Amino acid sequence: MRKILFASSEVHPLMKTGGLADVSASLPIALREHGQDVRIIMPAYRQSLQHLEQLETVATIKLDGYHSAVDILQTTLPDSDVVLWLLDSPHHYDRDGGPYSDPTGQDWADNAARFALLSRAAVKIALNEAGLDWQPDILHCNDWQTGLAPALLATRKQRPQTVFTIHNLAYQGLFSEDVFQALDLPDSLWQMEGLEFYGMMSFMKGGLIFADQITTVSPTYAREICTHEFGYGLEGLLSYRLQQGRLSGILNGIDSHIWDPQQDAFITKKYSSKTVRNKALNKTALQQHFLLPENKDSLLIGLISRLVSQKGIDLAVEAMERVLKVGHDVQLVCLGSGEAELEQALRVLRARYPDRVGITIGYDEALSHQIEAGADVFLMPSRFEPCGLNQMYSLRYGTLPIVRNTGGLADTVVDASDENRKAGIANGFSFDEPATAALEQTLLRAVALFARPRIWRSMMLVAMQHDFSWENSAIAYIELYHHIVNR
Numbered sequence: 425m426r427k428i429l430f431a432s433s434e435v436h437p438l439m440k441t442g443g444l445a446d447v448s449a450s451l452p453i454a455l456r457e458h459g460q461d462v463r464i465i466m467p468a469y470r471q472s473l474q475h476l477e478q479l480e481t482v483a484t485i486k487l488d489g490y491h492s493a494v495d496i497l498q499t500t501l502p503d504s505d506v507v508l509w510l511l512d513s514p515h516h517y518d519r520d521g522g523p524y525s526d527p528t529g530q531d532w533a534d535n536a537a538r539f540a541l542l543s544r545a546a547v548k549i550a551l552n553e554a555g556l557d558w559q560p561d562i563l564h565c566n567d568w569q570t571g572l573a574p575a576l577l578a579t580r581k582q583r584p585q586t587v588f589t590i591h592n593l594a595y596q597g598l599f600s601e602d603v604f605q606a607l608d609l610p611d612s613l614w615q616m617e618g619l620e621f622y623g624m625m626s627f628m629k630g631g632l633i634f635a636d637q638i639t640t641v642s643p644t645y646a647r648e649i650c651t652h653e654f655g656y657g658l659e660g661l662l663s664y665r666l667q668q669g670r671l672s673g674i675l676n677g678i679d680s681h682i683w684d685p686q687q688d689a690f691i692t693k694k695y696s697s698k699t700v701r702n703k704a705l706n707k708t709a710l711q712q713h714f715l716l717p718e719n720k721d722s723l724l725i726g727l728i729s730r731l732v733s734q735k736g737i738d739l740a741v742e743a744m745e746r747v748l749k750v751g752h753d754v755q756l757v758c759l760g761s762g763e764a765e766l767e768q769a770l771r772v773l774r775a776r777y778p779d780r781v782g783i784t785i786g787y788d789e790a791l792s793h794q795i796e797a798g799a800d801v802f803l804m805p806s807r808f809e810p811c812g813l814n815q816m817y818s819l820r821y822g823t824l825p826i827v828r829n830t831g832g833l834a835d836t837v838v839d840a841s842d843e844n845r846k847a848g849i850a851n852g853f854s855f856d857e858p859a860t861a862a863l864e865q866t867l868l869r870a871v872a873l874f875a876r877p878r879i880w881r882s883m884m885l886v887a888m889q890h891d892f893s894w895e896n897s898a899i900a901y902i903e904l905y906h907h908i909v910n911r
């Protein structure tokens with residue numbers, strides 16, 4: 425058994441903006457089920473505290489660079505026995521809005537201080553200096569918000585080993601040199617072999633340089649971030665760490681209780697691979713929900729996403745426009761929110777094809793399940809995708825993904841080429857170029873195969889059989905922890 429401190433800025437269901445939150449709940453729970461002593465540290469956001477009862481103050485700590493002491497509140501992660509520590513600093517976390525931005529979408533001006541605080545608290549606990557009488561063997565940090573922790577720990581004796589997981593290299597936590605000074609960090613960190621990145625401070629670099637091991641959330645993404653196209657200028661550093669054997673990829677799992685068509689309370693009719701015909705009732709319900717014609721033969725395409733350039737939403741809109749213009753029998757339902765132009769592009773598409781396109785701008789957990797269950801295919805043409813969860817949910821629901829061949833999408837979706845279909849391994853559709861024409865061609869391939877129900881059904885069954893539970897990934901992390909502790 426290992427003792428693991430898991431530090432994250434979002435943990436489902438207490439705070440979530442994306443896949444990081446799902447991983448930060450599911451992985452600790454899976455590790456716990458494998459007998460590990462894992463504890464989570466996260467900020468005590470206002471919304472998180474509203475979810476929780478029976479909070480106990482178990483420590484009060486004073487951190488370098490901060491005037492006031494902060495409390496550590498203890499509870500357990502909902503529906504589990506994983507110990508959860510919340511860092512209670514009302515000045516930093518007790519506010520309306522998201523974890524990183526205010527209600528208008530502007531980044532909080534004090535984000536550096538808010539997440540340096542999280543990193544410093546993790547370090548304090550990691551060194552058993554928080555008065556909790558517990559010292560982890562491993563500090564597992566996640567994304568830039570926790571990147572300072574490996575940097576601050578690196579020079580300390582009697583410290584745990586550090587793992588830093590990149591969930592998305594696109595968000596790096598870059599701040600000015602003045603902010604670096606204001607955080608009261610050791611001067612020695614202001615250098616190229618430290619946090620400095622072209623005159624700015626990079627929280628992410630703290631993890632990339634100082635962590636004992638770096639992981640990312642799929643094997644393909646681990647290789648991609650070592651290239652110019654995906655590395656944001658960090659590819660040299662990442663290639664070096666890869667050569668050192670300090671960078672690897674472990675595919676995320678999914679919460680197979682929450683995402684299970686056999687027991688999903690959000691959907692109209694539950695189904696499994698044995699009763700897959702019942703999926704049709706979910707399709708009808710979804711068409712009704714979006715006021716689209718209840719036509720079984722229309723290929724119903726689902727899309728659930730943050731509406732940002734990463735996700736290739738512009739490609740989706742343009743390719744759909746082309747496919748709809750020539751009268752193909754397809755329907756599109758979208759759920760998401762994000763950049764104003766992309767929201768607008770979807771609205772325009774719906775206005776042009778009101779009986780073909782349905783959209784909901786916003787965040788809606790129940791509807792996301794209904795789309796996964798009701799759609800025939802799931803569209804995810806991401807420009808890059810560290811892992812991606814929705815394509816795995818889709819596979820589980822027999823909703824064939826259409827994806828760009830990148831990152832975790834490449835590691836999970838097997839294209840419906842003749843060869844792959846004959847081999848019985850095809851479970852979706854993929855394309856290489858991040859271009860409208862490539863996606864359009866792929867959509868047309870899906871339309872053509874959808875007209876051949878036997879082939880389609882056999883692909884659905886291949887998709888539904890695959891096990892994407894956390895079991896395999898948790899074992900891979902435990903092996904990694906074991907490896908680095910003994911290194």
Ligand code: ADP
Binds near residue numbers: 442443730759789
């Ligand atoms: P990312 O973390 O880059 O946003 P992932 O595919 O890894 O992408 O995870 C996204 C998660 O957020 C999934 O659980 C997805 O279902 C959920 N999600 C994204 N947008 C919405 C939305 N508008 N409504 C409900 N769930 C959403």
